[in-house]
Amino acid sequence: MATTFGTGLPNATDLTLQCCDHCHQVNYPPRAVCGNCLAGSLRWQRVDNTGIVLSVTQLHYSLEPEYAEHLPWTVASIKLDCGPVVLVHLQPDIVSGATVKLKLVQDQAANRMLVATADDSESEKSASTWLETVNFKEIPA
Ligand SMILES: [Zn+2]
Secondary structure, eight states, X not given: OOOOOOOOOOSOSSOEEXXXXXXXXXXXXXXXXXXXXXXXXXXXXXXXXXXXXXXXXXXXXXXXXXXXXXXXXXXXXXXXXXXXXXXXXXXXXXXXXXXXXXEEEEOTTOOEEEEEEESSGGGHHHHHHHHHHTTOEEOOO
């Protein structure tokens, strides 16, 4: 049986994060008050989906059969251009320091999650091939 988990993100096709009405900081993961100024007025807003890879690691073991068949599995921390650091599934062969763009996808168990792919038009085809290979479906706009 597949594990279910969540990102805490709203059901939107674009990257949508909490923004503070008081200090304008973008917050992630979702929270009740702003991580910067503790104001309680956070509003979900579409944000820029680009960022830079801070660190990369590869998983060599998974209890999830859907992931185990694609090991090693690459995960990364990404510093979004709008501020927060997020953890994502990373398209293979992307290294620390690379610029990436984030997408919301769904795995076979219908978990919505974040993936990062290379941020250039030449990589669009390889990103699509990778998503197809690992059975991640892009959430249609
Ligand atoms: Zn704030």
